[in-house]
Amino acid sequence: MATTLPRPRASNSTSGSTLPVLPVAKTRKSTGGLATPSGAPASPRSGLRAPSASTYSGPPPSPAPTTALPTPKNAHGVNSAGRTIRKTVSINSFPQPPSRTATYPSSPLSGSITPARKARTPQPSSKLAHSGSGAPSLLNGGADGKSLMGGAGARHSDGFISVSSPPHSRSSSAQDSYSTSATTYDDPADAAGTSTSDKHTSKGMDGKGNVIVSVRVRPDAGGNGNNKAEGEWMVDGRRSLIAYRGREGGDYFYGERARNPLNVEYATDELLDNVFTTHDDNSRVYDHIAKRLVRRVMEGYHGTVFAYGMTGTGKTFSMQGTASSPGVIPLAITDIFSYIRETPSREFLLRVSYLEIYNERIHDLLSMASGNGTGAGAQEEIKLREDSKRGVYATPLKEEIVQSPTQLLRVIARGDQARRTASTQFNARSSRSHAVVQIVVESRERIPGGSGGESKRSGILPGGVRVSTLSLIDLAGSEKAAESKERRAEGSHINKSLLTLGTVISKLSENKEREGKGGDKDAKHLPYRDSKLTRLLQGALSGNSLVSILCTIQTGAANSAASANSHATETLNTLKFASRAKNSIVSHAKRAEEALGAGGEGGARVLLERYRMEILELRTQLEAQAKSGNSKVEDEEKAKDEEEERAREKEAEARHEEQMLEMQLARTALKERIDHLNRLILSSKSTGVNTGGTYSSLGMHARFSQSSLRTSIATSHGGHSILERPGSMNSSSSTIGQRSIRKRRSSIGEQASNDEEDSMGEYGDGTASLQAQNQALQADLADKNRYIATLEKRLLQARRASSSRTSSGFSAPHKGIMVGEDHSVSTLIKEKDAEIAELRARLEDKDRMLTALRNAARSRDAAEGVDTSRSEARSSLLYEQAASPPPQGALPDPPASASKGQSPIRKRTRSVDEMSRILDEMIQDRVEAGHLVRGARGSVQVASDGKRETTTEPNHTELEPLRQSPTSILNESKVVLEA
């Protein structure tokens, strides 16, 4: 837009300008003191405080702006009260702007100012007449705005200003800053004739006026800017002026003065820019209209930013922006998180909701499936409620807690997707609903010391939770009747709600006017409930929050004159709305009170408090768990150790038991063995067995073969002839018989003194001797049987133990030991089996011996009745057959009487012979089997060591080693067990 400002004229006449005098709007009363009369009492500076020297460390402040400001040549137009009385003002009345290259002080709204910049003397631009007021404004005070996008955007307000955005500085405090609240709009409130300056000064005195109204001009789509309609408009961003030269034209001034006595940034009464030209980008717009407000919200104030304007004029573009030029919403989000990052003294919780009002119905954009509101049908109806703490709010509404800018942007983008848009005559993607993003900021003070302190929290915090809300609203655009029915229906709802908004603002203005006049307390009814939009905005409009209204217009128009006219009318309506809003909304926003605990505004809604409590609770639980966990772990370890110990003990016990059993078994076996051997020894010493032993020995002799007998005799007697000569069996037998008798005689003789009975039995009563032998053998048999029974019992025990050990041995960890033990046991069993077999064999022998003895006894009895002569003959034959006289010491010569008849001695001799023969046969069997070796002098020996055990008949020779060294046998058994 090639708007050029006319050169300032000497007088601020309301006419005579190069441009037609702007028509005086009905409601418009003053331009707000566009020209500040020289020395006018209503100087914007009035009431300003000088920067505090104590707080200012930079270069000396610039001279008082008033001195720098050119004195307006016409002081008229301001009545005695300082109120602008001009109804209209021609743009020609503006002072001559400085040259295009003039550098203006950076807008305080656009960022912090370096001391050098601060010290800069206001340039002529600041001398421009304006209607800035001195009303302090929280929104203007901070003035730390700097474009997050780099802030390098040059101001090309119609080519007049080229100012780089000052560097961004978070450190510049927005607190306690003030700004003038200015309006150029002659609204009804000014009807009383008070000068704008005065009015704003008074506003500044009462601390109100936290409202920013800005106007943004959208570039023409064609970009030529040469059409007639556009030519009727003049936009001076530097002076925050929009002038229309068409019908019902006028000047609309939106400038403000920034004052910040507490902050050196704004040492002077600088003009704040609230009119954005087609060259201003989103970043700059954000810096001026929302940055400070966002900061205030972070500090605990409620804030509302909304874009108002005709369809297609750039509301959505300003609020959302594009990827390359983010709008108010994304930039606010960035600033919110920057603030959190740079405020370590507090902790924050953010939750966001996003709703739209479409056809007078509220829809939750975060609960809807994306796709132009297609999911709306499934939604529960959302209603507006009001309570004293929260004001008016929509419910039920989904709120999402967000932790990063990206997350927050994503949530909002999701809502955007669900928002209803449609193509209209003026906008290919026209928003068909009012969209409200609400970001709830909860914050609370943190205990100094960071996380370390946090961990020491006891749940009692120094301050409560502050809850503030930032509402970012993109209104649907007002529009003329559309062609489509649907669009018309939408349009009528949109228009109705916007009309209600306008009405509310008008009435607010009227009320304010009444209040100003003092008396009329019957405030006009404010029709907030006439539309969902006004109802939702009720809190903001009634002054509970800081408000920034961005009105978007488009000066260019469609080609036709008719559309140009209607467009101009719409634009003028927007401008009027902006002016009225500026003047009527009186914000008395206060920092939200800190809710302590679960009370206050927060109540259940203050999630920060709830989460904090929950965290504390969980932390306590965690600590308790950790403690119990530790002790549990300790207990578990202890229990485990104990269990292991027990298992080890058990195992050791079992092993010990087994070992004990083994040892016991071994001991028992050894005992048995010793007993057995002892029994054997004892039995070998017993009288009967000893007798029998002689008997046996004789028997064995009898059974020797002749050859062996011969050899034996030859060996024994040094080759006596008696053995040399071949003899019959009988002779041999006789000889043996003689020898046996002799031996027996000698043996008996040896023992005669010890055992008379035996001697008697031998030589006196043969029957008695046989009986004794029989008894001895039976005793031996019984002994053997007992031993067998014991061994069998032991064997059974050993087998049982072996099977139990084998079964447990597989599960036991020490299988090797068990296997070894099994082996030893099996060896033992084998040994026992062999022993049993041996004993059985012995038993058999004994049986046979018994049989033989019985036979012998029977033979003796029979012999008693046999013919004596025959006996004698046999006897003589016996003696005759002997080749030589019996050796000395052998059988004694038969007494003479014996040969004379049947004497009992003879009979006995015969039966003894019989027995000897039988015994000889038995011995012979053994010898032939290789078990025995006939020794010299008729003794027998075990054939070898290995066979000693298997000797069927114990005799002196066999038992000798046992008698000598029973322990050696024990050792031998032990070795067997250990194998």
Ligand SMILES: Nc1ncnc2c1ncn2[C@@H]1O[C@H](COP(=O)(O)OP(=O)(O)OP(=O)(O)O)[C@@H](O)[C@H]1O
């Ligand atoms: N300042 C600007 N610079 C460049 N393009 C702009 C500007 N303002 C608006 N536009 C463009 O104009 C078109 C309409 O803008 P936008 O949709 O923001 O209008 P609107 O006021 O939201 O309309 P509606 O009320 O119908 O939704 C878009 O294509 C947008 O990119």
